[in-house]
Structure formats: structure tokens, C-alpha cells
Amino acid sequence: MNPSYPHHPFGERIDKAALQTRLEAAQGWEAKNRLLVQLGRELPDWPATLRDDAHLVSGCESRVWLHGEYVDGQLRLYADSDSRIVKGLLALVLTAYCGQTAEMVARFDAEAWLQTLGLQRFVSASRGNGLRAIIRHIREYR
Amino acid sequence: MSPQCPNSDLFSQLRSEFPIFGTHPELVYLDSAATAQKPRCVLDAERRFYEEHNANVHRGSYALAIAATDAFENARSSIAGLLGVASDELIFTRGCTEGINLVAHSWGDSLAAGDEILVSTLEHHANIVPWQLLAQRRGVVIRPIPLNAAGQIDLPAYQALLGPRTRLVAITQAANATGTLPPLAEMIAAAHAAGALVLVDGAQGVVHRADGPAALAADFYAFSGHKVYGPTGIGVLYARRELLANLPPWQGGGEMIERVSFAGSSFAPAPQRFEAGTPPIAQAIGLATAMRWLAALDAADLHAHETGLQHRLETGLLDLPGVQVLAAATPRAPITALHFAGAHAYDVAHCLDARQIAVRVGQHCAHPLLAHFGVSSSLRVSLAAYNTTDDIDRFLVALGEALELLA
Incomplete structure (x- = not known):
């Protein structure tokens, strides 16, 4: 039997509004960094057997593993990374996309949303590449 | 000032010849092996x-x-x-x-x-x-x-x-x-x-x-x-x-x-x-x-300045747990590559960036060399004539706090 993707709270118990409140309370870049690390800790690690090439998203500075599938028309999304800060960022991405319909996934502007959260640094050219690869990947799930 | 460097005043003055440090007074630039800053005369x-x-x-x-x-x-x-x-x-x-x-x-x-x-x-x-x-x-x-x-x-x-x-x-x-x-x-x-x-x-x-x-x-x-x-x-x-x-x-x-x-x-x-x-x-x-x-710089003074800073850096690193200097036992240019037991180099560099400390992270276009050490990425500190003991000290403090946050 295949090992299962670990359950996480993002997009369910933790929604976009809750995250927004926490990010707005974190004033300044250093505090936002701290919060990302903390969010990353709330996203459970995948078992080693799932951290394989089939799940790997290329184009990121750190390694990112992703899995998504639609169940009853809603996206179930799981993600992991070997970087704590990227895991924090993935927690935000999961919150935005988990439970959404394919139509919403196609329409949602994650980069603009991250900008409003004060995380434009992640969207900027060199670091943005990894994030863009992740979002492109998510949009390809059917 | 480091005892290895008899001309530290000369080098702190030299920093003022680099306009980038006037534009970014808080910048700690430790990525000179990627590209050096330019003096005004150039x-x-x-x-x-x-x-x-x-x-x-x-x-x-x-x-x-x-x-x-x-x-x-x-x-x-x-x-x-x-x-x-x-x-x-x-x-x-x-x-x-x-x-x-x-x-x-x-x-x-x-x-x-x-x-x-x-x-x-x-x-x-x-x-x-x-x-x-x-x-x-x-x-x-x-x-x-x-x-x-x-x-x-x-x-x-x-x-x-x-x-x-x-x-x-x-x-x-x-x-x-x-x-x-x-x-x-x-x-x-x-x-x-x-x-x-x-x-x-x-x-x-x-x-x-x-x-x-x-x-x-x-x-x-x-x-x-x-x-x-x-x-x-x-x-x-x-x-x-x-x-x-x-x-x-x-x-x-x-x-x-x-x-x-x-x-x-x-x-x-x-x-x-x-x-x-x-x-x-x-x-x-x-x-x-x-x-x-x-x-025009005295070669011996430059060498003493750069190796003095590297020595200060690597002495300071000994106080931080889980930090490994790659190829530490080999004679080296003023370049120090670090691998962290408990943190991803990308995350550390990200935390340093929040304090305007610029380092290079990744594989440094040298995949075979990194593979030799069995590491997938490292954080590189590279020094030049315009660096100061203050740069090193700020780096060490920020690194210590980053490792604590990421532990």
C-alpha cells in the first residue's frame, strides 16, 4: 500500500483570513520571516518515500515536492520542502488553493495575493521563479 | 582591530572609495567572489x-x-x-x-x-x-x-x-x-x-x-x-x-x-x-x-587584511553549533564555504538578507566539487579589500540568530 500524504490544516482549519491577520501582525521583513518559519513547522513533513523525483517541482532553489488531485470537484493539495521558509510559503499556497474548484484555481492570482500580504520579495524575479513553477504545477492538476 | 592587520585604518578609509556603500550604508557585502564592488576611479x-x-x-x-x-x-x-x-x-x-x-x-x-x-x-x-x-x-x-x-x-x-x-x-x-x-x-x-x-x-x-x-x-x-x-x-x-x-x-x-x-x-x-x-x-x-x-595597494597588507578577516570569521564560527567549513584544512583564498547540520543554506541566506547581509547560496556553479563533499548546497562568504571587522561581526551575530530560529 502506498504511504499517504500527511493531513495538514491549511485551507481547512487555517483559512486565508486567519493567515492575513497573522501576517499583518508581523511588522517588518524579519518578523514575517519568523512567521514563515513558524507556518512551515505547522506543515507536516512527508515520509521519505514520497519525497521522490515524481513529486519534485523543478526550478526551485530548494527542493519542493507537490501532490494534487481533485476529489468531488475540489482540489486536495499536499506539499513539502527541505527549506523551512519555503515550507512557510507553501503553507500560504496550500491555504489559497486547497478545497478550491478547478475554475477558481485557474482564476486565482497568487502573486498578487502574496504582494498584498507584504511578501513581494518572494514574487520578485530571482526568487519568484520557484513560486511560479509551483503555481504552474498546481494549475496543471486535472 | 585584528592584530594581523597593521593597516586597518588604511582599509577602513578605502571603503569610502566605493560609492555603493554610500548608497547602502548598512550593506554587508560578502559576495565578492561573485562580483566585486567598484571603486570610484573605475x-x-x-x-x-x-x-x-x-x-x-x-x-x-x-x-x-x-x-x-x-x-x-x-x-x-x-x-x-x-x-x-x-x-x-x-x-x-x-x-x-x-x-x-x-x-x-x-x-x-x-x-x-x-x-x-x-x-x-x-x-x-x-x-x-x-x-x-x-x-x-x-x-x-x-x-x-x-x-x-x-x-x-x-x-x-x-x-x-x-x-x-x-x-x-x-x-x-x-x-x-x-x-x-x-x-x-x-x-x-x-x-x-x-x-x-x-x-x-x-x-x-x-x-x-x-x-x-x-x-x-x-x-x-x-x-x-x-x-x-x-x-x-x-x-x-x-x-x-x-x-x-x-x-x-x-x-x-x-x-x-x-x-x-x-x-x-x-x-x-x-x-x-x-x-x-x-x-x-x-x-x-x-x-x-x-x-x-x-x-597600488601593498600586496602584503592586502593579504594580511583579507586573511585577518577570514581568521576572525572562522574563529567566530567555532562558537556556533552544527557549522562546517568545507575544505577547512586546505590552504584557501579569503572564501569560506559553510554547510549547516540543522538548517538549509537557502533559509539562512534568506534570514541574513533581512539584515542586508549579502552572501551566495547554492552550488556555486561547481556541482562536482559540492558532490565531493556530499552536500547539495552551501553558503559562501567571500571577502575583499573593502570588508571590515564590523562586517564579520554583524554576519556572525545574524548567523547565530538565524540558526537559532531555524533549529
């Missing part, structure tokens, strides 16, 4: 050329063009003088990478299938991939020179690799990813004894006033301007005159020809034969200015 030299002498070189018959040509050729002879070689042995390139590619084409295409090139495991990809492409074109065999456990060139293994088919040894002057200084004198002597030529990648050497091509007796020596306080878009390739005389051009265009007809063209002598098209004129002048600026 910026002024480029601007002055455009304001006072701008014209194309080697083709105008009017006073301004002659002045531009003089300025460009004076830059070449000035750099040649500093390197202890002749002007006509010095080709202007776009950078170190282009210089190595030039050798791999012009010289490399004379090789036959089965000829061998030894490439060290310390190399930047710029001194690996051009040889691999040559191997694909000509059936040349690339033999990697292995490292010992410490991360230094395995000399006995290297000597065993040298043989009758060895045509070239490609070796860095200082590994960009770890700073390791290979035993160049022994390696070059052994290569020559075996009848092979040597190409030295000086990208991380010139900036620290390492020996130039003449002192090394290198056959080819390449470096980039932007890593030696000069402009981007300019580099230098030195090649021994006897070698250059027989090398065919690798790019065609203006300035590199004597006569062109559709029946065929004849080519200009070196170095013009290798400089097709309009060269980076202002950049060459900027580079000569940068190298004169660097040469």
Missing part, C-alpha cells in the same frame, strides 16, 4: 572615456578615433605590464568564461580523438563545460583530477593521470566554491614535464594579488574584469606568444581581418585576430584602472 574612468574620447577603435583616421585607440591599447599594455607579459599576448574577452571557450575552440580544435585533457574537480563549470563540448566535437577524452578527503588536489593521482596523450591541464587558481588553493607550481611543472600545456582559471586569483601568468609559467591564463573591481563585460585571456601565433580565429567579423574577399580572407595578427567586432572599449579602460588601483 566608474570615473569609464565615464571620462565616453565624455572625452568616445570613438571606435582601430579604424578611424581622425584625432578622436586615434585618441580612443590609444586609450584602448594603453589599457592593454597597462594590464600586460601588471601581469608581467607582453601586450600582444593579451586578448580582451567578455570575461573569463569566454577566454576559456576561446582556447577550447581555437586551440582545442587542433586536437585529435584520443587526446586527453585533465580537468580538476575544483573547477567552476566555466572550466569544465567548454572542455566537454570540445570532447563532443573532437573525441577528446576528459579526465577528472580527483581530490583527497580534505578537498585538495590528490597530487599522486594527478601525476598518475599525466601521460603521453595529455595535451592540456585545466586548473583553477582558487576554487570559487571553497576557496581552496591548489598546488599550482607543482602541478604546472609536472604538466610541462609531461609535455602538456596548462590553462589556469585566474577568476578568483587576480583579485587577491595571486601570481600572474608569468610567475606561474602558465600557457593560458584567463580572468574576468568584474571580479577584480573592474566593469562587467570585459575579461582577459593571456596566451604565450608562440601559441597565439599558430592559433586560428574562433569568431569572424570586423577588426580581426587583414583583407576580405569572397575568395577568402586573411587574418590580422594576434591579439586582433581574436577580437572580432567592436571591443568593450570603455570597459577595457575601466579594467586597466581597476588593476592599477589594486596594484
